[in-house]
Amino acid sequence: MATLIAPSNHSPIEDAQALRHAFKGWGADNKAIVAILGHRNVHQRQQIRKAYEELFEEDLIKRLESEISGDFERAVYRWMLEPADRDAVLINVAIRNGSKNYHVVAEIASVLSAEELLAVRRAYHNRYKRSIEEDVSANTTGHLRQLLVGLVSSFRYEGDEINAKLAQIEANVIHESVKEKKGNNEEEVIRILTTRSKTQLVATFNRYRDEHGISISKKLLDQTSDDFHKALHTAIRCINDHKKYYEKVLRNAIKKFGTDEDGLTRVIVTRAEKDLRDIKELYYKRNSVHLEDAVSKEISGDYKKFILTLLGKQD
Template sequence: MATLKLPSHVPSPSEDCEQLRKAFAGWGTNEDLIIQILAHRNGDQRKKIRETYHESYGEDLLKDLDSELSSDFQHAVLLWTLEPAERDAYLVNQATKKLTASNWVIMEVACTRSSQQLLAARKAYHAKYKKSMEEDIAHHTSGDFRKLLVPLVSAFRYEGDEVNMTLAKTEAKTFHEKICDKAYNDDELIRILTTRSKPQLNATLNHYNNLFGNAITKDLKADPEDEYQKLLRSAIKCLTVPEKYYEKALRLAINKLGTDEKALTRVVVTRAEVDLQRIAEEYKRRNSVPLDRAIAVDTSGDYEKMLLALLGHGDAC
């Protein structure tokens, strides 16, 4: 379930654009007004606002937001205002750069999006960066990481609910055999993981648990510090129980050693229109603290207001 809260009456894109221009006018920026508008509009509405803003004023809303805002609040608003496919393309591109490299972000995008969403992200990547997403990932990764990540981002999985139980049982045995042999980078294991539908994978993992008495993610902890095994476990979580993956991502982002604002922003922004309510419920179950309270303790100012608005707080106008 999404946490995004829309007003009972949504103003026209023209009205929203007029209000945004007012927020930018004068000596200081009206951050509260920006939050009240943008944090309470869905993807289609935000797209229309961007188009209308350009038509009305001949300027790019993203560029104006970039010049008016700063710091973590700026990053959150810009990421939120992007179309989902643009946003995914941006996240993956950042994840391939030396200073912001992250196999985890690439895997997260590849495993939690639908086939159509992932295809749209690949198209947006090609349009924006003039090269393919797969090509960039192959160039900036190596070894087992490349072997797993390239087919994950290239995948176009079946999106229906139909499941072949015989196949699920056979492939559960294949998984177990490869894990027992510590062949974590085996071609067959990767092929199953990167091509099967999510319902089919869930059935396979249920058979694995029933046949061998353990969750596959536990059996993949032969070396808990091995980065490739960690990525493999997380990919399986993302594909089958994304709320558990994202709960852990938030728990690691909000900790006593310091906040990882990039990770916190990414999770809240990308899931607010998808399943952030379910993730918040999992967070409370796992940590005995509501997610909104944890975020309020760990953040401040306009950045805090923006994240809490995406969690369903505040007035929509």
């Protein structure tokens, strides 16, 4: 379930005019920006962008970028992009020299469906004039490259079939690799993770837990020091249960010294129209505190208002 609260009827033209009004004079009326854009779904936002362009002959997103700043700007910017285009931007930012948040690439590629991932690959072409695999592979080497390129290039079968025998065999392959910690089985682990259907992989992960009394993601936790193992861990968690994964990203983002606004924004903007309500419930069960309350203590200003609005807070 989503957290976004959007009216069933809205006028794109009136919204565009109200935004134009909010931009007037020194400093924008950020409250108005949040009140409008924080309550419109992806289709409505695209309509507003189109109406704004037609009425005022300027790009709404560019104007927003010049009117607002900081975390607020970054969150509104990501929110305004269509989901596939947003993921393309998130991947590009994650692999750009200097940032190297490779686990974000693994996250996006592992959470999306085959067709959704493909839409991101198309969006990446349009925006950067290169392919995702081209940029990912040019910035990585060895097993990390193999894993990430495999994940972003996958077009997984999405049927419900489970091959129980295969699950057992491949649970053992993963076990051998994790046990040895020598890395001579890593190519097989990468093959399994990047090519099998998610249904099959969950069966394999379950089989692993049944046999070894611990989940593969927990087992991997003591090896997540390098980028490869971090990305591997992320992919397994996202395939296994992406809502639980996102809950943990939020938990870590909040409890971090200084707050990880990028992680916080990414999860909330990406999931607000999808399953953020479920993630919120998981958060409450896990932490005995409401996500809104935890977030409220850590961030401030217009950024805080915007994030809380996307979290479904009634005005």
